[in-house]
Amino acid sequence: MVKYVIKRIVLMIFTFLVIATMCFVLIKLLPLPAIKSQGRDVEIILMRREMMGYNKPIMVQYYRYWKNVLHGDFGVGEQMYPSLEVADIMMQKMPYSIVLNLYSILIAIPIGLLFGIYAALKKNKWQDHLISTAVMIFISVPSYVYAFLVQYILCFKLGAFPLTAASMEEAKSFFSWTMFYSLVPAILSSAFGTVAGLTRFTRAELSEVLTGDYLLLARTKGLTRSQAIVRHAMRNAMVPILPMILGEFIGILGGSLIIENIFAIPGIGKLYTTAINVRDYNFFMADTFFYTLIGLASGLVIDLSYGFIDPRIKMGER
Amino acid sequence: MENKINIPKEKFAFAKREGKISDKKLETKPIGSFKDAMIRFRKNKSSVVAAVIILILFLYAFIVPFISHYSVNFRDGYYKMVLPKCNAFAWLGWDGCKVQNEPQAGYDYYSSIGVEYGSSAVKKLKGISYDSDGKPRYSISVDSYERVGFAYCDLTSDEYEALKNYQNESGIQVMYPMPVTYKNQFKAISSPANIWYKLADESATSTGAALNHNADGTPIFEANYMISDNPESGKYDSIKLPSDTGGANGDEWYVYAVRNQTGYRVRVLYKEYYFYKNGFYANHLFGTNQHGQDILACLASGARLSFILAISVSILNFIIGIIYGAIEGYYGGAIDLIMERISDVLASVPFIVVATLFQLHLAEKVGAVWSLLFAFVLTGWIGIASRVRTQFYRFKNQEYILAARTLGASDKRLIFRHILPNSIGTLITSTVLIIPGVIFSESMLSYLNIVNLELSNFTSIGTMLSNGQPYLNSYPHIILFPGVFIGLLEISFNLFGNGLRDAFNPSLRGADE
Numbered sequence: 066m067v068k069y070v071i072k073r074i075v076l077m078i079f080t081f082l083v084i085a086t087m088c089f090v091l092i093k094l095l096p097l098p099a100i101k102s103q104g105r106d107v108e109i110i111l112m113r114r115e116m117m118g119y120n121k122p123i124m125v126q127y128y129r130y131w132k133n134v135l136h137g138d139f140g141v142g143e144q145m146y147p148s149l150e151v152a153d154i155m156m157q158k159m160p161y162s163i164v165l166n167l168y169s170i171l172i173a174i175p176i177g178l179l180f181g182i183y184a185a186l187k188k189n190k191w192q193d194h195l196i197s198t199a200v201m202i203f204i205s206v207p208s209y210v211y212a213f214l215v216q217y218i219l220c221f222k223l224g225a226f227p228l229t230a231a232s233m234e235e236a237k238s239f240f241s242w243t244m245f246y247s248l249v250p251a252i253l254s255s256a257f258g259t260v261a262g263l264t265r266f267t268r269a270e271l272s273e274v275l276t277g278d279y280l281l282l283a284r285t286k287g288l289t290r291s292q293a294i295v296r297h298a299m300r301n302a303m304v305p306i307l308p309m310i311l312g313e314f315i316g317i318l319g320g321s322l323i324i325e326n327i328f329a330i331p332g333i334g335k336l337y338t339t340a341i342n343v344r345d346y347n348f349f350m351a352d353t354f355f356y357t358l359i360g361l362a363s364g365l366v367i368d369l370s371y372g373f374i375d376p377r378i379k380m381g382e383r
Numbered sequence: 384m385e386n387k388i389n390i391p392k393e394k395f396a397f398a399k400r401e402g403k404i405s406d407k408k409l410e411t412k413p414i415g416s417f418k419d420a421m422i423r424f425r426k427n428k429s430s431v432v433a434a435v436i437i438l439i440l441f442l443y444a445f446i447v448p449f450i451s452h453y454s455v456n457f458r459d460g461y462y463k464m465v466l467p468k469c470n471a472f473a474w475l476g477w478d479g480c481k482v483q484n485e486p487q488a489g490y491d492y493y494s495s496i497g498v499e500y501g502s503s504a505v506k507k508l509k510g511i512s513y514d515s516d517g518k519p520r521y522s523i524s525v526d527s528y529e530r531v532g533f534a535y536c537d538l539t540s541d542e543y544e545a546l547k548n549y550q551n552e553s554g555i556q557v558m559y560p561m562p563v564t565y566k567n568q569f570k571a572i573s574s575p576a577n578i579w580y581k582l583a584d585e586s587a588t589s590t591g592a593a594l595n596h597n598a599d600g601t602p603i604f605e606a607n608y609m610i611s612d613n614p615e616s617g618k619y620d621s622i623k624l625p626s627d628t629g630g631a632n633g634d635e636w637y638v639y640a641v642r643n644q645t646g647y648r649v650r651v652l653y654k655e656y657y658f659y660k661n662g663f664y665a666n667h668l669f670g671t672n673q674h675g676q677d678i679l680a681c682l683a684s685g686a687r688l689s690f691i692l693a694i695s696v697s698i699l700n701f702i703i704g705i706i707y708g709a710i711e712g713y714y715g716g717a718i719d720l721i722m723e724r725i726s727d728v729l730a731s732v733p734f735i736v737v738a739t740l741f742q743l744h745l746a747e748k749v750g751a752v753w754s755l756l757f758a759f760v761l762t763g764w765i766g767i768a769s770r771v772r773t774q775f776y777r778f779k780n781q782e783y784i785l786a787a788r789t790l791g792a793s794d795k796r797l798i799f800r801h802i803l804p805n806s807i808g809t810l811i812t813s814t815v816l817i818i819p820g821v822i823f824s825e826s827m828l829s830y831l832n833i834v835n836l837e838l839s840n841f842t843s844i845g846t847m848l849s850n851g852q853p854y855l856n857s858y859p860h861i862i863l864f865p866g867v868f869i870g871l872l873e874i875s876f877n878l879f880g881n882g883l884r885d886a887f888n889p890s891l892r893g894a895d896e
Contacts, residue, residue, distance in 0.1 A: 083728050091740050205877040206870040207823050209830060209848065213855060213862055221856040322735065322831060327852070338831045341739050349739070356733045364731075 070369060077361050084357050088350065089130065093123045098144060098344040110143070140347035145339060151351045155333065159318065160239045161230065162325070162332035166317035168245065169252045173259035174310060180260065181267025186294070188272050196264065203261035212254035212327045219250045226250050229329040251328040255321050259313065266309060271302040304375045308367040315363035318355075420808065423886040430882020433875040440872055444686035452663050453677035455684045455842050459665070460675055461534055461653050464858045466527045467670040467678075479670075480506050480524045490521040491594040491602060496532035496577050498604050499559055499624070500652060504529035528665060533559060533576040534653045539646040546649075547621045549659055556622045557655045560608040560637035561648075576650050581605040609638035617641060670860045672850055676842075678864050685844040686868065688836065692752065693821040696759040701814045703760065704767025709798050711768065712775025719772075730765045737761055738828055751836050755828070759821055767813055774806035808887025815883055819876035826869055844869055 097119060100110050114120065117140070118129055133140065139151040146154050184196040203211075219226050231247035238244070245252075274280070275298055283293040318333075325334040333352070340348035371378050414422070424430060448454065468479030485493065496504040507524040514520055538546065550557055562579040581603075583595050594602045606626070614629065617640030627637045640647040658664050669678035711722045738758040745754035778784060779802060787801050822844075828834040829845030836843040844865045851861030 080728050080731050084732050087732075088736065088740070091744065095743055201877065202874060205819070205873040207826065207873060209827070210866045210870045213848075213852075213866055217855055217859055323827060326831060337735075338833065341833050344743075353733070353736045356736065357731065360733055361731055 066372070073365055073369065077365050081354075081357060081361055085354055086127070088353050089127055090123060092346050092350055093126060095346070098346070101144075113148075139351040142345055142348060144343040144345040145348065151347050154348070155336065155351060155355070158331060158333050158336050161330050162321075162334060163317055164239045164244065165248055165251055165255065165324070165330060165332060166321070168248065169255045170259055170310075170313050170317060172252065173256040173263065174313070176256075177260040177263025178267055178306075180264040182271060182299075184264065184268040185271035185275060188268075188275075193268075197268070200261045200265050200268075203257050204265065208254060208258050208321075209323045209327060211257055212251075212324055215250050215254045216327060219253075230331065248328075248330070251324050251330055254327075255324045263306075263309070267302070267306055270305055271298060274298045274302045277301070304371070304378075307374050308370040311370050312363045312367045315359060315366060318359055416808070420883075420886040424882055427882045427885060429878050430885075433878035433882065436871060436875040437879060440686065440868070440875070441690060444683050444690055447680060447683035448687070451677070451680050451683070452661070453667075453680040455676060455681055457677060457680070458675045459657070459671070461531045462528070462657075462665050462667070462671055463675045464527070464673055464854065464861070465665070465667055465671045466858075467668060467860055467864075468528065468666060469668050470666070478506075479527050479667075481527050482509065482522060482524050485521050485523060487519060487521075490519075490523060492577065493523060493525050493530065494602065495580050495594065495604060497529055499579065500556070502529060504532065527670075528654065531653045533579070533650050534656070535576045535648060536651045536656065537643065537645060537648050541646075543640065543647045543649065546659065547619070550621045554622070555655055555658075556624075557651050557659055558619075558621070558639050558649045559652055560606075560624060560627070560639055561641060561650050563607050563609055579606060579608065581607045609641075610635050611638045612636065617647060669864045670858075672847070672861045673854060673858075674850075678847070678861065681842050681847055682844070682865055682868055685842050685847060685865070686872075688752070688841050688843055689822045689825055692756060692759075692825055693818040696756060696763060696821045697814045697817040699756075699760045700764040700767055700817055701810065704764035705771055705803065705810070707764065708768035708771025709775060709803065712772040713779060713794065713798055713802070715776075715779075726765045726768060729762050732762065734758075734762060734824065735828070735833070738824075739833055742834055746834075751834055752841075755825065755834055755836070759824070763817060763821075766817075767810060770809060770813060771803075771806065774809070775802055778802045778805055809884075812880060812884040812887055815876070816880040819873045819880075822869070822876075823873060 097114065100107050118126055121129075130140075137152055139155075141147075142149050142151060142154065180196055180200075184193045187193045216228075220228050226249050227247045229247070230251070231243050236244035236247070275294075277298075280293055280297055283297050284290070288296070322334040322338060324330070325332045326338060329335075333355070336348065337352045337356075339345075340352060466479045466481055467477055469477045483489070483493075490505075494503060494505045504526050505523045506526050509522040509524060511519050511521055546557060549555075560579075562576070580594055595605065596602055610630075612634040614636040616636060616638050619639040621639075623639070624637065629636055640649045642648075654664060667677050667679065669682065671677055672681070707722065707726070711719045738755065741754045741758040741761075742751065745757065784797060784801055787797060792801070825834075825836075826843065826845035826848070829836050829843040830849045831845075832849060836846060847865040848862055851858070851865070854861055
């Protein structure tokens with residue numbers, strides 16, 4: 066068990082290093098972005114580039130970069146946030162993404178589970194068909210389409226919610242009511258997809274469990290339908306559902322590119338798209354590493370959590 | 384058991400005495416696995432409907448460029464953000480009119496457009512309200528096509544002559560008299576050429592374009608044209624307004640054209656001038672965007688790009704995935720291990736990073752579309768490859784494969800003739816389901832402006848959405864049509880894919896994923 070976990074972690078680090086190296090080389094192969102400022106600023110930027118070693122061979126830069134990263138230094142911004150530490154800016158932006166996604170999944174998980182359970186219990190009745198159709202629509206339609214719809218109805222037609230996220234000065238804290246209120250349209254838009262996905266998954270798992278023989282036995286030995294479902298069916302259906310929820314929780318760090326763009330939330334996703342559009346490679350690189358790491362970590366947690374949730378699943382066995 | 388049935392012996396006869404006994408030939412045609420799948424697919428109503436919708440959207444994307452007057456390149460500076468209009472369905476509200484809430488000046492401005500040629504930009508007065516100062520505000524339904532009205536136009540001498548000839552031949556008046564020049568700071572204005580009437584307040588600081596009014600509130604449209612004593616001022620010898628009779632003394636003629644450095648400046652009725660230039664009147668079924676591009680044509684072009692991209696990506700992924708997965712699964716062992724690691728690493732790279740890096744490296748060399756295609760193919764085949772791999776592990780040790788191998792079948796024959804056909808149904812399903820994913824990612828990347836697909840004669844749905852976003856409040860139609868299109872397309876493709884999966888593999892019916 067421990068051996069398997071260690072093996073998986075080593076493998077994950079290996080994968081991460083391969084990807085990071087590829088990205089680093091590919092980015093360093095690009096010509097440095099043109100300098101937009103004029104006069105003495107140009108000289109200063111050129112000097113800084115020289116000092117940062119941007120003109121040295123890639124191998125040397127690679128070594129320096131990792132040495133700095135191990136000390137928590139991801140370089141400084143050049144095109145956006147000039148001369149500010151990349152790591153600091155990312156730490157400033159991250160709370161927005163975390164708050165948004167945290168609220169969104171905290172709303173989405175109970176609703177998704179409830180709908181999924183209800184649909185599974187009413188399988189092939191009209192309630193199930195209704196829920197399944199809605200789920201089909203919300204899974205298929207891209208999130209930006211209903212984000213636009215939410216924005217149009219809630220922000221423009223009803224005028225009930227502000228167009229952009231509240232700034233820190235207004236909101237005081239990330240968990241204040243003002244902040245939550247200003248994020249409601251974004252939270253709703255990103256919750257739709259999660260609710261639909263979770264509903265579909267729960268319905269599929271639970272309806273499969275409900276046909277099991279042990280459930281028949283449970284009913285035969287005298288348990289009521291609700292007892293049998295809560296004590297036997299739900300527990301087994303939860304085995305694949307819980308890891309999925311865990312994965313969602315890790316994903317909240319990443320933010321959502323589209324939702325943050327539409328609702329102008331200054332989170333990590335917005336930072337990423339801006340970094341690409343203005344060609345700020347230090348930000349791009351740090352963000353890329355961050356996203357890759359999140360993806361790998363959530364995959365790992367999902368896989369390992371199976372063994373913790375259900376001891377019957379022996380990990381590392383083929 | 385008394386009532387035994389007694390059949391006398393004579394009644395028995397031999398069915399056939401001579402000849403061989405053989406099975407009757409089957410009267411129905413044999414049903415192969417594909418045909419079987421088709422029969423099952425046809426029973427699934429929602430998937431059939433989805434297939435029809437996909438076909439319609441597909442035809443729309445490929446036929447519209449041939450029958451529409453417009454293309455992505457067609458931009459008109461005056462018909463910007465014009466609303467959707469369809470003459471056959473005008474009664475449904477599809478009439479190109481927009482309800483606006485205007486003060487007196489705006490109301491006068493819009494109602495004056497069209498008086499000169501016997502029409503009106505204001506289609507309906509919906510109501511009047513009064514604000515706290517007691518000033519009226521009019522809720523009016525303005526035709527967004529008529530709203531354009533007149534425009535000043537600088538023509539060279541040749542163009543000017545040609546336009547006069549056109550007027551004389553067709554009898555359609557395009558050029559109208561020049562108004563006395565006003566300062567252009569009036570608030571409600573889309574074109575200063577539309578103020579042809581006398582204003583109530585002509586001071587330089589006025590920001591309103593209000594008319595004079597009678598005591599009972601009816602507006603007085605009093606022409607305020609430039610006047611010359613020469614009836615042929617600006618060498619104008621074409622159709623004139625009926626009111627242009629030379630005044631009391633025969634020395635007050637309207638001026639239709641003013642000479643400038645390059646030729647003549649004239650005031651044209653824009654819709655007729657548009658007809659003169661293009662050969663058709665402006666009519667946009669889906670309206671136009673802020674660049675004056677027709678949304679119907681842009682959407683067809685974007686959809687075409689999406690379709691072509693998605694279909695080529697799925698075909699390439701299908702081919703690469705089959706080859707890679709077959710090698711992995713068939714040979715197994717060390718080859719499998721190494722190839723699995725490679726695809727694991729590739730699968731862990733976030734797609735957006737791949738797309739960005741390809742864009743940064745390749746877009747200038749091979750073009751944005753090609754680099755996006757490569758980015759999709761780089762990681763897209765992994766799903767299919769792993770599916771093929773599992774199928775191979777399942778079948779490669781079965782007896783019929785062993786038998787074929789004993790009979791001397793080559794590896795190639797075993798892979799393609801004996802193992803692969805078992806999984807072709809699932810593979811087709813997952814290939815089809817790649818298409819909506821690619822369309823979604825493509826529109827997302829172009830919406831975020833990470834990929835710029837706005838080439839010379841192409842646009843993409845994502846670009847259209849990001850163009851329309853600033854106008855979501857006032858002109859939602861710019862986003863509505865691309866949004867509805869892509870939503871419909873995604874739903875249909877997913878339903879279609881699910882139908883295919885159920886048809887090819889009935890044991891999975893109802894299960895998701």
